[in-house]
Amino acid sequence: MAGSFFRRFNRNKVLLLMVLPGALWFLFFSYLPLFGTIAAFKEYRFRGGFWNSLINSKFVGWDNFKFLFNTDAAFTITRNTLLYNIAFIFLGLVFSVGLAILLSELVNKRLAKLYQTSMFLPYFLSWVIVGYFAFSFLSMDRGLLNHILGYFGVDSMQWYSDPTYWPYILIFVYLWKSIGYSSVVYLASILGIDRSLYEAAMIDGASKLQQVRNITLPLLKPIIIIMTLLAVGKIFYADFGLFYNVPRDSGTLYSVTNVIDTYVYRGFKVTGEIGMSTAAGLYQSVVGFVLVMVSNFAVRKLDKDSALF
Template identity: 75%
Template sequence: MKRIGEFFRDLNKNRVLLLMVLPTTIWFLFFSYLPMAGMVIAFKEYRYSRDGFWASIVDSKWVGWQNFKFLFSTNDAYIITRNTLLYNVFFIIVGLVVAVLMAIVLSEIANKRLAKVYQTGMFLPYFLSWVIVGYFVFSFLSYDKGMVNHIASWFGADPTQWYTDKTYWPLIIVLVFLWKSIGYNSVVYLAAIMGIDKSLYEAAMIDGANKRQQIWNITIPMLKPLMTILTLLAIGRIFYADFGLFYQVPRDSGALYSVTNVIDTYVYRGLKSTGEIGMSTAAGLYQSVIGFVLVMTSNYIVRKFDKDNALF
């Protein structure tokens, strides 16, 4: 009874803070935790019935691990896993370096009004849908009307069939990803830089440190906790791929599947052709479980070296 009384006293003491987080808690409950019951579809041959969603789950045939075999029993299993992993590893590493670099550059611009203009210009692509970005890329790479081929023709070069030649697409995918996302990511680090105590830089200047030394010995170490946390969160989604980037930008060109096909696009095409909802649910569960394991493992490794920078 004593513990119950202490619980209600703590509840009353923190009632204002609890009310503030209540809307978010309700949102997560309804849109993140309750849908987890649908994971059972991954182990069933789901067939929709007129009696509703839950009745469909109950009536569907139990097939065990059959839905998971779709990802691993085909010749494309290695390709989609390789593409998903390698692209995301590259996105995490290069995205982190470029975002931090751009944040530092923006913070060092003396004219703050001009810095705001640059910041806004970099942030704008983040709000564009991948459909629009796909048409932007097409306007550059179209065989007969694309700007790149027109410029190449001025120098006497032959036009390139960009949407059938897979040679350049790993680089194109990475560049488009950086163009669209780097503005948002750099703003996060820029906000952290703005919060660094200015007296640290003043003390460094008195000691004779130049700008490069200030950045290397003050800015980057102060950003290290944020860099670690965001990297750990990104690792949790390393088996996920941005569907729009890999589907809309290459325009679903079959000739590019070997370098643009990832787990998400593969599952979508499979769902579109077969209608097997259980298969797509199995793929989502597989991605979530692997991501959870990677986050826990990465966080454990970080805690071993620096407990303060760990996610939890």
């Protein structure tokens, strides 16, 4: 038995060495930190090393989770997190698929690459930089948008004090930054479709719209379902940089910009309670896992071949 194992190991050693960096990354950053989740059930106090503190800290059960649910902001942060993520998933899917289809239909491939690169670039910008971009448009005194409104005789608006428009601003900024990256997956899938299917459709007199509806979208359905299921697993996670840096942590906007991640960050900054932050992360992970399992089960019942697993 041992000899067979070593023979297989020796035969596949090159492939195993290629996998080793990724395996080590998952080991150190995904599996070993799981032991730290016990801090969610303890009143963590640092006393001579992380593990020593983790073991000797007082066990408090579910008290840390009350930090999320026993406050006046619990409903607001949960509502904001869910609604924003639902909008991100739905609109991101529609615009990403639409953009990928448009890019795939461009005849001039050099121009298509130029468009793809220009739309991919915002993904690499940090939210700090994006926050300053937004400020250059929305600043009360020097903002470009207020100058444009003034040109048409409209009074300048205090964007960072009025929460009315911020749900639309945050959704727009998120889509602007992420669509280019998301569309790459769908564009790769479209380019992998057999071109003879489109040629046969053209011979039959099908228009571009009919080709998209009857060939492209049905063949994209598996990857759309997989990407949506993965996104559903993070529906209780909010992009901290988006909700913290773009609104510039304005207190008057908390009703529409405060989400679970920013709420936990502010609570940790004030109280320094590691246990509460860990409890929030564990709660988000468990809920995300349950949602993925339920969603995948529903997809499997409807179409077994389209399920994630």
